[in-house]
Amino acid sequence: MSLQLSVDRSSPVPLYFQLSQQLEAAIECGTLTPGSLLGNEIDLAARLGLSRPTVRQAIQSLVDKGLLVRRRGVGTQVVHSQVKRPLELSSLYDDLEAAGQCPATRVLGNTLVPASAEVAAALDVPEGSEVHRVERLRLAHGEPMAYLCNYLPTGLLDLETERLEATGLYRLMRAAGITLHSARQSVGARAATPAEGERFGESEGAPLLTMQRTTFDDTGRAVEFGTHTYRASRYSFEFQLLVRP
């Protein structure tokens, strides 16, 4: 039952990473069934011609992803799963596209404004200093889905209205070399104002889903602050939380 594992020492990709990828693929495609033991680390290392620390590093990365569980004195098992997917910093645009919803964006505003107290606090810039403000209406199949208002520090990337119409904000940021790391979110709900009702084609008082989010890059700097409003009848958040003990 020992699955096919091998490493290419001439490849520039790290050995532990080659191994973890092969193991992940085996789990994904069902070759390694949930609950099955992985075989002890020593033998595995010997079979592959690797050292134990390297094998452990590969296994550890999958444990961190939640795909494997280690039990001292027992061995390493594949989790009973359903959990497979890693949690992602969800992008509304990508979500809609993945769901085949034909997302589109109408840019309502793209200007420089002085930072309000709230925005300044979120982005950690002086109050009153200039920041980008982008207001967008996100459509799916031509129907309005959400109203997005985002603030960004200046100098990080150039926000062309044309590009904002074509894709999502996160893709633009990644393309600009910003590595997104984490985000603090606050999700709530409230009734639509008359203006919002009209904007979304719903009646006044219709339930709306609201989100405020501050996104940080890998150095811990705030790179985006946004206030979003979604039609509750058309959208809900799906996400996964991990516990770090």
Place this chain on the structure above:
Amino acid sequence: MSLQLSVDRSSPVPLYFQLSQQLEAAIECGTLTPGSLLGNEIDLAARLGLSRPTVRQAIQSLVDKGLLVRRRGVGTQVVHSQVKRPLELSSLYDDLEAAGQCPATRVLGNTLVPASAEVAAALDVPEGSEVHRVERLRLAHGEPMAYLCNYLPTGLLDLETERLEATGLYRLMRAAGITLHSARQSVGARAATPAEGERFGESEGAPLLTMQRTTFDDTGRAVEFGTHTYRASRYSFEFQLLVRP
């Protein structure tokens, strides 16, 4: 400016963990300021009388937590922060208690029921098999905040109504030796039905925040499935998402 670091080799707590805790404390209390270098790993190891792998393990755990950033050829820096807090699988009870809201619970039902198709799929048990169903009303300062309906597999823990009134479900699960690992959540909003309006002391049509959650333990088994309804005027979700690149 080298800060005070030391390890106790006679302690049963792992050396790398002692070090990571001291570093985390130094970051938390501001001794290590955001953006400052940590000093190279070799010297750090020599100063502490540890090996480099041990020091690396300590640093790596903080990198995983998002407190440090490594840059090859540069060094290891403290992140520019605000992010400090680790993401937690939020417990409504703990959230309220931490906010000084005097949480209380009224158990409306605590019975065994046959699993519906939805519940069976979420918990990965046969449809129609018996599962626990717990219905609760969560109060803060005597005011109703949320209606919680949870399903749990049988045999995991004994759910005494008395205990459920005194604390949160997650605490009971942890106390029963279940190590929570991750959860899939879906958050939405809708208008209150007449019955819900009455239950919460709000009018019909008032916006409600809804959440469905399936929680998994460290072996990947589903240990809880719940449908919750919150008064949007009184509660919103705060959480943090991480990106795994």
Place this chain on the structure above:
DNA sequence: GTCAATGGATTGTCCGGACAATCGGACTAC
């Protein structure tokens, strides 16, 4: 039959070293 002691298996922790990859600044050439 029940409970406690023993032992094998496996992961957890730690060491010391070696070389490669990458970054940033200093230096040089033009």
Place this chain on the structure above:
DNA sequence: GTAGTCCGATTGTCCGGACAATCCATTGAC
């Protein structure tokens, strides 16, 4: 002055080994 090159510093990867801690099943005692 500007661009390209070199070099030191630092982290990234990998090795091989040693012992401790823990789990599980078997064995043994009562």
